[in-house]
Amino acid sequence: MSTEERPPSWVINPEIPSVARMYDYYLGGKDNFAADRRAGDRAVEAVPYVAEFVRANRRFLSHAVTLMARRGVRQFIDIGSGLPTQENVHQVAQRVVPDARVVYVDNDPIVLVHGRALLAGDPFTTVVQGDLREPQAVLDHREVAAQIDFDRPVGLLMLAILHFVHDEDGPARIVEQLRKRLASGSFVALSHGHAGRISPEAESQVRSAYGGTAAGDIVPRTPEQIMAFLDGTELLGPGLVPVEAWTPDTEPFTPDLAKAGFLAAVGRIP
Ligand SMILES: C[S@@+](CC[C@H](N)C(=O)[O-])C[C@H]1O[C@@H](n2cnc3c(N)ncnc32)[C@H](O)[C@@H]1O
Secondary structure, eight states: OOTTSOOOSSOOOTTSOOHHHHHHHHTTOSOOOHHHHHHHHHHHHHSTTHHHHHHHHHHHHHHHHHHHHHTTOOEEEEETOOSOOSSOHHHHHHHHSTTOEEEEEESOHHHHHHHHHHHTTOTTEEEEEOOTTOHHHHHHOHHHHHHOOTTSOOEEEEESOGGGSOGGGOHHHHHHHHHHTSOTTOEEEEEEEEOTTOOHHHHHHHHHHHHTSTTOOOOOOOHHHHHHTTTTSEEOTTSSEEGGGOOTTOOOOOOOOOSOEEEEEEEEOO
């Protein structure tokens, strides 16, 4: 870790559940502790199909990155990248564009440790510690500036992260600040938790499971609120739909939003 990287107020603590490690647990990974599994199990008890939409979210990542790369994007920023798993952004992008540049950004130090180990020796890819709630610091980060040419199109991914940005932190302002820096022809892909029509008890159990994590809460938002993050972009594929239904070739349709899950969309900045 370079001296410029500010350590967060918390460090890798196996007793405090981490949303990155809980996500790893849902995906069947090994980089999680008992506290993460306990919190994850409480969420799964309330919403038993969590692992299904989490896996679908990884397929969405693959579809979105492939589409962007085929449309000529050669550089990607993945904010809230999570612990490395299979088919990370650089592996997907570099199948289409072998020298695609990828910057992974996450505020969980465990992501930095595992990411740096995975990426050691890859000159086109880097992982930095950064916080989405401080978008200017992310954009100005030395390693971001070294990899990304903001005069050219960028593929910006914010998958399953914005629901960890609480309303008082101004998620709309944050997304706007990031978008403003992107050149015309850039793409924004996002997925975001929504509560569907699950019972208030189930929603409050999920929120209380996440309330004990370092992120502090998970904030499900309505389709309208999520859509607002992409205002002014040209939506690709089906528009904003449940993540399991998003492919680049799916026609727009009116989704059934009864189940809780992630809503996903990809927008092109005109
Ligand atoms: C649920 S995981 C999603 C991982 C990956 N984006 C995906 O969709 O497969 C959310 C990630 O966002 C990170 N995260 C949460 N809040 C963050 C913040 N304010 N800044 C940066 N990363 C954050 C967590 O550490 C975690 O790794």
